[in-house]
Amino acid sequence: MAASLRPLFLAIISLLIISSLTRSSEGAGIAVYWGQNGYEGSLEEACRSGCYDYVNIAFLISFGSGQTPELNLAGHCIPSPCTFLSPEIEVCQSLGIKVFLSLGGGGSGRPVLSSPDDAREVADYLWNNYLGGQSSSRPLGYAVLDGIDFDIEHGSNLYWDDLARALSGYSTPERKVYLSAAPQCPIPDNYLDTAIKTGLFDYVWVQFYNNPRCQYTSGDPSKLFASWDQWAPYPGVNKLFLGLPADPQAVYSGGYIPPEVLISQILPVVQSYPNYGGVMLWSTFYDQNYSRAIRPYVNGDPLTYTTKSVKKSHAVA
Numbered sequence: 001m002a003a004s005l006r007p008l009f010l011a012i013i014s015l016l017i018i019s020s021l022t023r024s025s026e027g028a029g030i031a032v033y034w035g036q037n038g039y040e041g042s043l044e045e046a047c048r049s050g051c052y053d054y055v056n057i058a059f060l061i062s063f064g065s066g067q068t069p070e071l072n073l074a075g076h077c078i079p080s081p082c083t084f085l086s087p088e089i090e091v092c093q094s095l096g097i098k099v100f101l102s103l104g105g106g107g108s109g110r111p112v113l114s115s116p117d118d119a120r121e122v123a124d125y126l127w128n129n130y131l132g133g134q135s136s137s138r139p140l141g142y143a144v145l146d147g148i149d150f151d152i153e154h155g156s157n158l159y160w161d162d163l164a165r166a167l168s169g170y171s172t173p174e175r176k177v178y179l180s181a182a183p184q185c186p187i188p189d190n191y192l193d194t195a196i197k198t199g200l201f202d203y204v205w206v207q208f209y210n211n212p213r214c215q216y217t218s219g220d221p222s223k224l225f226a227s228w229d230q231w232a233p234y235p236g237v238n239k240l241f242l243g244l245p246a247d248p249q250a251v252y253s254g255g256y257i258p259p260e261v262l263i264s265q266i267l268p269v270v271q272s273y274p275n276y277g278g279v280m281l282w283s284t285f286y287d288q289n290y291s292r293a294i295r296p297y298v299n300g301d302p303l304t305y306t307t308k309s310v311k312k313s314h315a316v317a
Helices: 006-024 043-048 085-094 116-129 160-168 222-231 259-270 290-298
Strands: 029-034 054-062 098-105 147-152 178-181 203-207 239-245 276-282
Touching (some): 029 043, 043 085
Parallel strands (some): 029 276, 054 098, 147 178, 203 239
16 A cells, blocks of 8 residues: 555544444443442452443432431442442443443332422432532442433332432533432333333333332243333433343242243343443342343343553554
8 A cells, every 4th residue: 555545544443443333332232230248258259250231339328308317228338428439439430331320229228209399409419429429428339330320119209300400400511410210110100101201211221020010020031022122212222231130039029031932032122222222130149141132132242341442543554
């Protein structure tokens, strides 16, 4: 090749590579919940496994209605604060993984909002203690989380839409506050329906488990497919994730799908929907090899799984 054309050729190749990487970064991924079992390994270990794109730190179990917010991370740190997690959170983020604080959960906490004003006060607390604000008593330390996950499974079903609006209001052009929701698969979700319909949730990872009427059961995917077909066009749903248990022991009422069945029968169907976002798993403790087995198939673009960052190079004549 003529020397005068070499810089132009290299520049074109570099642009094509960067374009491909940008496209792949928007591809489907795997979300997981971490924090509810002291034997599941560290947060940093989960992120360095290369299996996840989103990690939900679970859970802030009680807040609102004048309560003192209570963070429960099971055997990882009781009681909070869990400030040692800050450097681990930053490791996750440096690997391109979004880290969320998950609200609620299915345990014994009390997530209750008493009014729109109460919702705004909770949003202010979350902003200052977990997101980009300032507080002298941040439970996870100095790290700034990427967003908030709504996993509301009991308590009141009021004012979650107000909380979503208030949290979204903290987004800036420089730093977005991401929102995710984990509704049960029956439609409408008893707690989060109004909130989801705001359209403010970037990710909706529906729990297709512990709900026999809309989950995979004994080799029969028909109920799951019927539910997915309802969720995909549902008002406010942007990116839709298939929420699954990572092991049969992770659930009490079924919904586990063997990885080979997920790969061959389920993913080809759900991936045909334009707002398919990936797979959510409960949880890192139960995920021994499940995510690793399905990861190459969750998104057909291999760059999504092999590239987290791009080091720019300059063409040389």
